[in-house]
Amino acid sequence: xxxxxxxxxxxxxxxxxxxxxxxxxxxxxxxxxxxxxxxxxxxxxxxxxxxxxxxxxxxxxxxxxxxxxxxxxxxxxxxxxxxxxxxxxxxxxxxxxxxxxxxxxxxxxxxxxxxxxxxxxxxxxxxxxxxxxxxxxxxxxxxxxxxxxxxxxxxxxxxxxxxxxxxxxxxxxxxxxxxxxxxxxxxxxxxxxxxxxxxxxxxxxxxxxxxxxxxxxxxxxxxxxxxxxxxxxxxxxxxxxxxxxxxxxxxxxxxxxxxxxxxxxxxxxxxxxxxxxxxxxxxxxxxxxxxxxxxxxxxxxxxxxxxxxxxxxxx
Amino acid sequence: xxxxxxxxxxxxxxxxxxxxxxxxxxxxxxxxxxxxxxxxxxxxxxxxxxxxxxxxxxxxxxxxxxxxxxxxxxxxxxxxxxxxxxxxxxxxxxxxxxxxxxxxxxxxxxxxxxxxxxxxxxxxxxxxxxxxxxxxxxxxxxxxxxxxxxxxxxxxxxxxxxxxxxxxxxxxxxxxxxxxxxxxxxxxxxxxxxxxxxxxxxxxxxxxxxxxxxxxxxxxxxxxxxxxxxxxxxxxxxxxxxxxxxxxxxxxxxxxxxxxxxxxxxxxxxxxxxxxxxxxxxxxxxxxxxxxxxxxxxxxxxxxxxxxxx
Numbered sequence: 362x363x364x365x366x367x368x369x370x371x372x373x374x375x376x377x378x379x380x381x382x383x384x385x386x387x388x389x390x391x392x393x394x395x396x397x398x399x400x401x402x403x404x405x406x407x408x409x410x411x412x413x414x415x416x417x418x419x420x421x422x423x424x425x426x427x428x429x430x431x432x433x434x435x436x437x438x439x440x441x442x443x444x445x446x447x448x449x450x451x452x453x454x455x456x457x458x459x460x461x462x463x464x465x466x467x468x469x470x471x472x473x474x475x476x477x478x479x480x481x482x483x484x485x486x487x488x489x490x491x492x493x494x495x496x497x498x499x500x501x502x503x504x505x506x507x508x509x510x511x512x513x514x515x516x517x518x519x520x521x522x523x524x525x526x527x528x529x530x531x532x533x534x535x536x537x538x539x540x541x542x543x544x545x546x547x548x549x550x551x552x553x554x555x556x557x558x559x560x561x562x563x564x565x566x567x568x569x570x571x572x573x574x575x576x577x578x579x580x581x582x583x584x585x586x587x588x589x590x591x592x593x594x595x596x597x598x599x600x601x602x603x604x605x606x607x608x609x610x611x612x613x614x615x616x617x618x619x620x621x622x623x624x625x626x627x628x629x630x631x632x633x634x635x636x637x638x639x640x641x642x643x644x645x646x647x648x649x650x651x652x653x654x655x656x657x658x659x660x661x662x663x664x665x666x667x668x669x670x671x672x673x674x675x676x
Numbered sequence: 677x678x679x680x681x682x683x684x685x686x687x688x689x690x691x692x693x694x695x696x697x698x699x700x701x702x703x704x705x706x707x708x709x710x711x712x713x714x715x716x717x718x719x720x721x722x723x724x725x726x727x728x729x730x731x732x733x734x735x736x737x738x739x740x741x742x743x744x745x746x747x748x749x750x751x752x753x754x755x756x757x758x759x760x761x762x763x764x765x766x767x768x769x770x771x772x773x774x775x776x777x778x779x780x781x782x783x784x785x786x787x788x789x790x791x792x793x794x795x796x797x798x799x800x801x802x803x804x805x806x807x808x809x810x811x812x813x814x815x816x817x818x819x820x821x822x823x824x825x826x827x828x829x830x831x832x833x834x835x836x837x838x839x840x841x842x843x844x845x846x847x848x849x850x851x852x853x854x855x856x857x858x859x860x861x862x863x864x865x866x867x868x869x870x871x872x873x874x875x876x877x878x879x880x881x882x883x884x885x886x887x888x889x890x891x892x893x894x895x896x897x898x899x900x901x902x903x904x905x906x907x908x909x910x911x912x913x914x915x916x917x918x919x920x921x922x923x924x925x926x927x928x929x930x931x932x933x934x935x936x937x938x939x940x941x942x943x944x945x946x947x948x949x950x951x952x953x954x955x956x957x958x959x960x961x962x963x964x965x966x967x968x969x970x971x972x973x974x975x976x977x978x979x980x981x982x983x984x985x986x
Contacts (some may be wrong), residue, residue, distance in 0.1 A: 366861055400790060401787075401869055450700060458877075460877075515959055520801040550808065551808045553808065553877070554800065554803055554804050554805075554806060554808070555804055555805075557792065557796075557800060558800045559788050560787065560790070560805045561786060561792065561797065561800070561837075562781055562786050562787065564781055565779055565780075565781045565849075565852075566804070567751075567753055567782075568751045568753065568772065568777065568779035568862075569771050569772070569775070569779065569801065569805075569807075569856060570772045570775065570804070570805060571804055593681065612789065612791065613917075615791065616791050617791055617793070617836065618787070618791045618792055618796065620791070621791045
């Protein structure tokens, strides 16, 4: 079994173990975020932000920051290159998240009647999404065609950025993933009361004095943080799946907050780990493998829910 | 006699909110106008309204008449282009910060299938601004439980909010508003999608809340039935505030004049039982028109009393 070998072989383990740690971090932060994304119907906004990551990656490439270093570089140099790349992508994602957030109508922002603001925001998100993808694709391609100096490593290709790579996840990425997961979960816990009020009923939350715009922006920035962490493993194209499917699964299986959280976390862990195993065994890109595993878990949840309903009707 | 405060209204005696001569009005709207950006016709124009503490006011009007806009102005979610609004002497923003207004939204605004129990939803009303570290204070817990009891939601307090009927959900939303210990309750179309029996129960509940807590209540609705059974005063709104009147003044003729509207539709084709808890009688009239009694009304607030019999 390849998976066992990859994770236990002293020569291979340092390459493959970071992806497992990063995957667990992603599942941990994705569980609570996905519930809010599903309940607030923010999946399209998440998709816009994740595609913005591709634009950010393109800019980083154009600046010569690809996150990879030449053979023989010190661990510090490698970590610095990783962090610089992640920082640029993160800045691009956060700017996009804030821009998209400001375009979407909110209860606290006043006039919305007769302005068609929801439709305009939808269009604007679509524009950001496709523009980022096109921009990123062009820059990544231009950089890939450049003649490299001797010894300079090739930057990760378009496919790696789009669909992720197991071997592309370093211990630095895993450490960043764990740190981001702690920040995301901690912030969500800290803001749980206003967040839940806002998610349940935005207008009432604003009427009760909840700073709904701030709450929305915080959630979008957390989303951007999560996407930047996920993109190493699953790629920008499929990062949103990790911020939707675990929550959708949890909401299928329970109508209690604690139950939804538990099922969402379980779905995330099973989906990410299942996807990684599939990726290791079949030598596939981890992004599609993880997403298919998550879709499978969601399908099982739908089947269980449907079966329970039929049994209740019959009984 | 005590005046209810932001911290203790659930414990207030029924007559606690009798207006004192020097007390600020519960709601004071002066010459307020509002137009949405990009529109030429104002959504609201020259609105004047003064509401004493403890009054139950219904704001009746057709769709697009400016009811929701007025409500958002009172909540401080919109800023008037002209005029000013005071809620218990504070700006709407201050009133919001001090939880003086308990807002009850339309049922449809609630996210269906949200994984929170009734008790958790009601608790949000009391704790949304509380520090993340602090657990629920005993006083907050007490306010939550009292609010649940007041709306008769005890038997389904642990059920998920998404599993409730329309009437039950409405009661929970009222409980959530009460848990914040407000001095004024603002309800937006509270009886939409609720059957006639449910509407009757809702009117009883509103009466009970008013009797027990003495809150000022403002109900915004296009349902004449809601107005007739749960309000002391009714204001008719269609861009302008056309009149104040006791519910007895809501005749089909008046409504037809004011709203150019299908009156049968407004009444839902059913008999309207007009209740006047205060025994107040009166008729409202279109701005600037003469009434049956020969009076001419020039002010939007003119309230015509029937001539006294010699």
